[in-house]
Amino acid sequence: MRPKLELLSHKRKNQSFVCYELTQPSFDFFWHYHPEYELTYIISGKGRRLIGTNYELFSEGDLVLLGPDLPHTWIVEKNKKQLCKAIVIQFSKEFIEPFLQFGELKDVKKMIARSVKGIHFIPGKNSEVAAMIKQMPQFPESRRLIQLLFILQKLTETKAISLNAAEFKTVKGxxxxxxxxxxxxxxxxxxxxxxxxxxxxxxxxxxxxxxxxxxxxxxxxxxxxxxxxxxxxxxxxxxxxxxxxxxxxxxxxxxxxxxxxxxxxxxxxxxxxxxxxxxx
Structure with a gap:
């Protein structure tokens, strides 16, 4: 089995990016990739995630940023006592790159470049950003755009680690x-x-x-x-x-x-x- 190419353009419609909440009894193994960047925050649930070749446990409060074409999956066994909930934000290169030309977002530009290896924001150090992400699905579309840029800027101030070695090659070909x-x-x-x-x-x-x-x-x-x-x-x-x-x-x-x-x-x-x- 190879990771599936997930096409997300239909989700965006006329929007510059998508933000949605997932609520499911489990997350099945679905190793996939897509050309968009992805920010995923786990509201509840625990299990394992495979990002590139990085395989780790995750739980409530887990927050990662993934670059384009980086294979990933979250695996959560079915739990009758608790649903698994996550907020997912996905945005394209075409959306983010014009903003990265501005000097005010130089730190965001560096972070976006690092995301090709996957970035994990340390739980307990990301509470302010987590609160902003949880609010996103309830905001009107015009507010979401401003909030996303604010979230990305705040993430540059949050302690984080790369999930894959510098030698990791993003799936291409x-x-x-x-x-x-x-x-x-x-x-x-x-x-x-x-x-x-x-x-x-x-x-x-x-x-x-x-x-x-x-x-x-x-x-x-x-x-x-x-x-x-x-x-x-x-x-x-x-x-x-x-x-x-x-x-x-x-x-x-x-x-x-x-x-x-x-x-x-x-x-x-x-x-x-x-x-x-x-x-x-």
């Missing part, structure tokens, strides 16, 4: 897109079982050594690092949300050895699984 997404889908579907380097390489008709170089060049990390990140994020979610013993969580996350799981977890999280559960 059907051939590369098709090859990489075969790999991503293989890992997404099978990380709880055995993941084979040989199998991954064969999916795109490369030798194992050539595959490792290709993956590292495209993603800025090794294939084993990528697999471990996805497995450890799954383990983190189980540690926080369940009382399942650590030994079973290790197995459920695709690790046959508890010792190796503990070593990888400590390397990735700088803390043991048991302490992570206590502090979570």
């Amino acid at each position: 059907d051939y590369t897109e098709h090859r990489m997404n075969k790999i991503f889908q293989y890992v997404q579907n099978g990380y709880r079982q055995t993941i084979s380097l040989k199998k991954a390489a064969s999916l795109i008709h490369l030798s194992e050594s050539a595959f490792c170089k290709y993956f590292k060049r495209f993603c800025g990390k090794t294939f084993s690092d990528y697999v471990n990140e996805i497995r450890i994020m799954h383990a983190c979610q189980l540690l926080v949300e369940t009382d399942i013993p650590v030994s079973r969580i290790a197995y459920d996350a695709g690790y046959e050895s508890l010792t190796y799981f503990n070593r990888v977890f400590l390397k990735k999280k700088k803390i043991s699984p048991n302490k992570f559960r206590q502090w979570g």
